[in-house]
Amino acid sequence: MVDSGVSSDNHHLKPWVEDVDNYVIETNQNNYHGDFVAGIINYGHILNENLTNVVDSGVKILDVIVLPDPEKEKVREDDLLSSLEQALEEYSDTYKVWNLSxxxxxxxxGFVSEFTASIDELQKRYNVIFVVAAGNTTNSRINRITLPADSVRSVTVGSIALNSSIGDVVEENMIVPYxxxxxxxxxxxxxxxxxxSGNPSNHPIYSLDSNGKRIGDFGTSFSTPLVSAIIAEYFSLYPQNMYPLMAKTLLIHGAKNPVGKDRIKEISAHYEYGYGLPRRISDILNGDEHEITLLFEGEIDSSRGTNWIKIEEFPFPESFFDEENQKIKGNILVxxxxxxxxxxRYGSEYCRCNLDVRIRTKISDSYKKITEGSKTYDASFDAKWERDRITSExxxxxxxxxxxxSPVGRQGTDDMILEVLPTWRNLDEKERVPFVIAD
Structure with a gap:
């Protein structure tokens, strides 16, 4: 937990603090924010009766104190990064999930900053994942995520309303205006x-203060630790198999639209809800009796001539294949x-490689695409311009x-493959690109 710290006399939270790494002198600390975040992690499900499907078994915390009382001391971005790097150097082997509320x-x-680039570089160097608050606003006319929430390697978290009643700004499960x-x-x-998180102005989300009193507040700072705890459970339950890329892929694979309970498909909704409300790993891997989740790992290494990967071990249930009519049905999410x-150095072209994934089915003697690539529903599928491909694919x-x-069936066979194909902005930049596929 990279924050303002847990109060030294907080008897409810101190038992959960495994280690402390302090960069702020005690007289300049104000632990309100840190206490609230730590309280949400460990007691949120108790203090908020409608808060379900979150980690309820307790989470051990590394308390990295970097944020001083703003009325007594200001923290600069370079100082924050320096403290964070020192903490990572000491603790990254033990703690893999770092909450940055x-x-x-x-x-x-739309262009990368030095601050964001540094956050991304630290995650790769120390093999950790940052979970970052999207930020708060009081002006809906000028509303973009704040740095470093634009970090490519981080998981960025927005807020939806936990509760609602007549007079609230939005209904429960909807994105809150801040x-x-x-x-x-x-x-x-x-x-x-x-x-x-809280729904202004009648339904805050509740946590604890340093005296153990139940208090309410609002902000993306307080939805973020709920996601951190979910990811921490991934690492706790599968310590030998989990790593940042696997964790992020699984988290997004399991996310659902909190309003419609289906996959989010429109780009306008993606820019508010992301991929949706994430689930605990048991819900993702086990699902129900009609679901199965598969995981594939690999790498594209164009520098050694690997420009295309075909995954042939892609099982398809016999009950979903109509052999007589040569049709397949069902639902596959990849x-x-x-x-x-x-x-x-390249600003908005910060990401230098594009991997695409497609599903193909064998028809006659060749494999035909049954997906066209990652598509959202707000842009024309016939669009050819780069901007449209970025938003639609x-x-x-x-x-x-x-x-x-396809619930009714579509031409195809149970002989199916997955394809992974790279595109490079500059052919001279080719290097190894690890990937994870969940379906």
Whole structure:
């Protein structure tokens, strides 16, 4: 937890603090924000009766104290990064999920900043994942996520309303007006996901103060730790198999539209809700009796001539194949996450590689596409211009989703493959690109 710190006399939260790494002198600390965030992580489900499907088994915390009382001391971005780097150097082998319920006053402009590029570089160097608040706003006319919420490697979290009643600004499960929205760098989808926080002005989300008193507040700072706890559970339950790219891919694969409970498809909704409300890993991997989740890992290494990968071990249930009429039916959702090379010198073209994923089925003697690439529903599928491909196909984004959905059947066979294909902005930049596919 990279924040303002947990109060030294907070008897409710101190038992959950495993380690402390302090960069702010005690007389300059104000632990209100840190206490609230830590309280949400460990007691949110108890203090908010409608807050369900969150981690309820407790979360151990590394308390990295970097944010001073703003009335006593200001923290600069370079000082924050320096403290964060020192903490990572000491603790990154033990703690893989880093909650950053903080933001700057600078809005994402579509071009990468030095601050954001540094955040991305630290995550790769220390093999960790940052979970970052999208930021808060009081002006809906000028509303973009703030730095470093535009970080490509981070999971950025917006806020939806936990409760509602007559007179509230929005209904429950809807995006709250203070939650900053996307897009991110190069029109990428940000935030990545959303979780619950207070609904202005009648329904705050509740946590604890340093005296153990139940208090309410509002902000994306307080939806962010709920997602951090979910990801931490991924690592806790699968310590030998989990790593940042796997965790982010699974998180987004399992996310649902909090309003309609289906996959979010429109780019306008993506820029508010991201990919939706994430789920705990047991819900993703186990699902119900009609679902199965598969995971594939690999890498594209164009520098060694690997320019295309075909995944042939792609099972398809016999009950979904009508052999007599040569038709397939059912629903396949594929989420691709990959470790895109980044280069801050190129501004909005910060992401230097694009991986695309497609599903093909064998018809006659050749494989035909049954998905066209990652598509949202707000742009024309016939659009050829680069901007339209970015918004309609998530081009250059390190997360992609494609879906085959046909309840009545479509021409095809049970001989199906997945394809992964790279595109480079500059052929001289080719390098190894690891990927994870969940379907």
């Amino acid at each position: 903080l933001s700057s006053k600078r809005q994402c402009t 939650s900053r929205v996307g897009p991110g760098i190069g029109l990428s989808i940000k935030p990545d996901v959303v979780h619950f 989420t691709l996450g990959y470790e895109t090379p980044l280069n801050a 998530s081009k250059w984004s390190n997360i992609k989703q494609v879906e085959f959905k």
